[in-house]
Amino acid sequence: MESCFVLPGDKVGSAEEFMPGHDTYVKGGYIYASTTGVVEIDQEHRYASVVPKANAPAKLQKGDIVVGEVIDMKESLIILSLAFKKGYEHRPLSDEEGTIHISNVKNSYVKDLRSMFGIRDIVKAKILDEKQLRLFTGEDDLGVIKAYCSRCLGTLVKKENALQCSACGHTESRKVSTSYGTGVI
Numbered sequence: 665m666e667s668c669f670v671l672p673g674d675k676v677g678s679a680e681e682f683m684p685g686h687d688t689y690v691k692g693g694y695i696y697a698s699t700t701g702v703v704e705i706d707q708e709h710r711y712a713s714v715v716p717k718a719n720a721p722a723k724l725q726k727g728d729i730v731v732g733e734v735i736d737m738k739e740s741l742i743i744l745s746l747a748f749k750k751g752y753e754h755r756p757l758s759d760e761e762g763t764i765h766i767s768n769v770k771n772s773y774v775k776d777l778r779s780m781f782g783i784r785d786i787v788k789a790k791i792l793d794e795k796q797l798r799l800f801t802g803e804d805d806l807g808v809i810k811a812y813c814s815r816c817l818g819t820l821v822k823k824e825n826a827l828q829c830s831a832c833g834h835t836e837s838r839k840v841s842t843s844y845g846t847g848v849i
């Protein structure tokens with residue numbers, strides 16, 4: 665499998681070498697793209713196809729809900745490696761990093777980020793601006809949806825106002841989402 669981006673009318677391959685797959689047409693011995701998308705060559709079955717642009721990774725916009733993993737924590741912000749956008753779970757994001765500034769964690773004042781997030785936490789957040797990917801978690805359903813114990817890496821389970829490690833019993837605090845531990849985004 666190899667891929668490259670094409671526009672309608674772009675040459676996708678030779679009709680001698682490949683069969684025309686979906687979203688292509690043949691003209692003068694060549695296969696052309698009939699839509700904007702990514703070329704997919706099936707070497708085994710000798711098909712050249714175009715996967716429409718809608719199947720390309722989801723575009724991020726202001727107001728979108730995204731899910732990512734905390735990969736770094738600074739004094740006043742955390743950095744998330746984004747995994748996917750809500751509603752586009754099957755189109756993983758790649759190389760997208762977002763940040764949550766301490767002022768965008770809650771609608772109230774936050775003194776210490778370390779009581780809100782931990783490394784490896786999975787966080788659901790809203791995009792404030794798509795250029796710098798600044799994120800916000802100041803709504804009830806936003807925040808940490810999965811977290812691990814900082815002592816033993818056990819899974820933390822939601823208990824009233826805190827999270828408790830299912831393995832060692834250690835309690836920790838987070839800015840938890842109402843969907844914490846439900847598996848529902």
Ligand SMILES: [Zn+2]
Nearest residue numbers: 813816829832
């Ligand atoms: Zn533990």
